[in-house]
Amino acid sequence: MPLHRDRLCDEFPSFVDLLQWRAAEARDRRAYLYLAGGEREAAALSFAELDARARSFAAWLQTFADPGDTAVLLYPSGLDFVVALFGCLYAGVIAIPTQPPEGKRLTRAVARLGRIVEDARPRAVLTTQAIAASLREAEGGALVAQWGSPLHAPDCESQAMAASWRKPVVGPDAIAHLQYTSGTTSAPRGTMISHRNLLVNSQFLRVGWGYTDDSVDVVWVPNYHDDGLVHGLLQPIYGGTLAVVMPPTAVVQDPLRWLQVITRYRATHSGGPNFIYDYCLDRARDAELGGLDLASWRCAYNAAEQIRKATLDRFVQVFGPRGFRWTTFCPSYGMAETTLLATRKDPGTPPAHVTIDAEALASAQRIAALPAEREGEVGTQTLVGCGQVVEDTRLVIVDPTTLAPCAADRVGEIWIANECVAAGYWNQPDATRATFHARPAGGGDGPSYLRTGDLGFVRDGQLYVTGRLKEMIIIRGQNYYPHDVLWATQHCHPRLRAGVAAAFAIEVDDEERLVADAEVLAPRFRDPAWTWQR
Numbered sequence: 001m002p003l004h005r006d007r008l009c010d011e012f013p014s015f016v017d018l019l020q021w022r023a024a025e026a027r028d029r030r031a032y033l034y035l036a037g038g039e040r041e042a043a044a045l046s047f048a049e050l051d052a053r054a055r056s057f058a059a060w061l062q063t064f065a066d067p068g069d070t071a072v073l074l075y076p077s078g079l080d081f082v083v084a085l086f087g088c089l090y091a092g093v094i095a096i097p098t099q100p101p102e103g104k105r106l107t108r109a110v111a112r113l114g115r116i117v118e119d120a121r122p123r124a125v126l127t128t129q130a131i132a133a134s135l136r137e138a139e140g141g142a143l144v145a146q147w148g149s150p151l152h153a154p155d156c157e158s159q160a161m162a163a164s165w166r167k168p169v170v171g172p173d174a175i176a177h178l179q180y181t182s183g184t185t186s187a188p189r190g191t192m193i194s195h196r197n198l199l200v201n202s203q204f205l206r207v208g209w210g211y212t213d214d215s216v217d218v219v220w221v222p223n224y225h226d227d228g229l230v231h232g233l234l235q236p237i238y239g240g241t242l243a244v245v246m247p248p249t250a251v252v253q254d255p256l257r258w259l260q261v262i263t264r265y266r267a268t269h270s271g272g273p274n275f276i277y278d279y280c281l282d283r284a285r286d287a288e289l290g291g292l293d294l295a296s297w298r299c300a301y302n303a304a305e306q307i308r309k310a311t312l313d314r315f316v317q318v319f320g321p322r323g324f325r326w327t328t329f330c331p332s333y334g335m336a337e338t339t340l341l342a343t344r345k346d347p348g349t350p351p352a353h354v355t356i357d358a359e360a361l362a363s364a365q366r367i368a369a370l371p372a373e374r375e376g377e378v379g380t381q382t383l384v385g386c387g388q389v390v391e392d393t394r395l396v397i398v399d400p401t402t403l404a405p406c407a408a409d410r411v412g413e414i415w416i417a418n419e420c421v422a423a424g425y426w427n428q429p430d431a432t433r434a435t436f437h438a439r440p441a442g443g444g445d446g447p448s449y450l451r452t453g454d455l456g457f458v459r460d461g462q463l464y465v466t467g468r469l470k471e472m473i474i475i476r477g478q479n480y481y482p483h484d485v486l487w488a489t490q491h492c493h494p495r496l497r498a499g500v501a502a503a504f505a506i507e508v509d510d511e512e513r514l515v516a517d518a519e520v521l522a523p524r525f526r527d528p529a530w531t532w533q534r
Helices: 005-010 015-025 047-061 079-091 103-120 129-147 159-163 195-208 226-239 248-253 256-264 274-283 309-322 358-364 429-436 482-490
Strands: 030-036 040-046 070-074 094-097 124-127 175-180 190-194 216-219 242-245 269-272 299-302 329-331 341-344 353-357 380-384 394-398 412-417 450-459 462-468 473-475 478-480 496-508 511-520
Touching (some): 015 195, 015 226, 030 047, 030 226, 040 047, 047 079, 047 159, 070 103, 079 094, 079 175, 079 226, 103 190, 175 226, 216 256, 248 256, 358 380, 380 462, 394 450, 429 450
Antiparallel strands (some): 030 040, 473 478
16 A cells, blocks of 8 residues: 555554665665764764664664663764664663763763653663763762663674564554653653654644755754754654754854855754844854855744744844745744644744733733834834644643633633643653643533643734743732843843843842843953944
8 A cells, every 4th residue: 555655644653663664765865964063974874774773773772671661862962862762762662862961060960860760760871982981980970870880882783683673562652752851940750752742743843844855954953852853853754854963062152053054955944942043143244154045944943932023033134145034934832742843834924923012911911912013112022923733733722720711812821732742741640630631621521631831822823922831920910021031131231141041039028029140251352243233
C-alpha cells in the first residue's frame, strides 16, 4: 500500500519505524550537517548512516538495559547526541536529554542532574569521554556517587554490533523521552512524551511552518531543549530534509554567524526566542551585513518568550535590504507539555498584532483594543499574535480562580487539548492530575485540558500571550508582567546587557515593591560603534 507522504504520522507507529523507512527510501541523502564553531563542516550523517549507528548503539544498550528503562543523555551539541537519542529509541529505552554540566556552572548543573536522576532513576547516564571525566572530578565525585559512573558508549560503527540488534516492540503510546523542566523554581519534572506525540507534532510543524521537500533548517537551539530536539533534530527525519546544526555557543558569541550560515546554505527555516533577534540587532553593523542574503528564509519562528512588535519592526528595517521579508516571521506558541507546537501563523502571511489600553490590562486584565494608528503612544501596549491553533486542537481561555471560561475581552489561563498533549509528569500522579486533566466549570463530559500556566486571550482567531500566571507581580492592585519590566529596564540605557536581568517583588514596610536587576556592560573603549543605539 502506498504511503500518504503528507500524513506520515498515521503510517508509522514510532520514530523507529519512520527512520528505518527513511533509511531505505533516502539512504545516502544527508539528514544532518554539523558545523564546528558554527563555521567549519566537521561531521555529517545520512539517513542510512544514522540508522546503522542507531542499531549499533541500541545493541550495546540492550546488553544491560531493558525496554522501558530510562537513560540520561549528557551530550554537547553535535551528531553524537543524535546517534545516542535514536540508539535509545531503537532499544525501547526512554531518553532523558539533559544539559551537560560543564564550564563555570558545573556544580549547579551537577546538582540539577542529581535531582533529575533521583526522580527518573535511570538505568544509565550516557555521555562523552570528556564530560564523563569532568563529572568524576566534580566535587571529588561526591555528587555522582549516588548514581554510579557515567557511561561512554563504545564504537558504534561496528556492523557486527548492528546485526545483533533486536528490534523492540514500540507502539505509538510508548514513551520516547522525558522532557525535564528547568527546575529553577521547583524540583524538575519530567514530561512524558510518546512516539505518537512526536509524530503528530512533527506533522503540525511540517504543515504549520510550511516545510517542503527542499527545505533546509539551521538549528542552534540546544539539543536538550524541546525546540532543539523536536523541531531541530526530529523534523529532518519526519520530513526527509536537511538540518545544519550549529553549537549554541557559536551563536551566543556572535549572532551574525547564524545569519551567515542561513545565507551560506540557503536555509528556509530557522528561529528562536525574541532575544536572538534583538541580539542580532545589537551586533548589526553595516560593514558586516554586506554578504548576507536572507531571501531563502521562509519561516523565522519566534517563540518561548514574549514576542515584541518593536523587535520585529527593527529586524525587518535592518535586514529587509538583505532579503528578509515581514511575512517570514512566524510567531508561535507551545511548550514541552504540548510536545512543542500548539499555535502557528499561516506561512506567507504577515504576523497579527493589536494595540491595547495598557491601564485596562494592568488593572482589570481587560482587553480594550485601540486603533492601529495609536501604536507606540504612552499608555498603550502592542501585542503580537502567536497564530491560530494547529489542526484538531481545542483551546479555551479560563479564569484560573473560578475555572469558568472567560469573556472575549478578558485575559485568562490558556487551556489546550489535542493529541500532542503529553501523558503527564513522570512519577508525579498528583501534579499530572492537576495539570493535564483539567475541566472548565460547567464542562460536563467534555475533554480534559492541559493547564498551561500561561495567560492570554483570543482575538480574531489569534492567540495572544500576555505572561505567566505564577510570575505576575501585583502592586497596589496593578498587575505587572516581569518581561514588560525587563524590556523597559534593558532599553533605558545602552550599557545594560540585553537578556541578562530579573524583575521581582519584595516586601518593604508591609508593602510590595518592584525590583529590577540588570547587568551593566563594561565600556568598549576601542569600539567606535559603542555609542550606537537602536
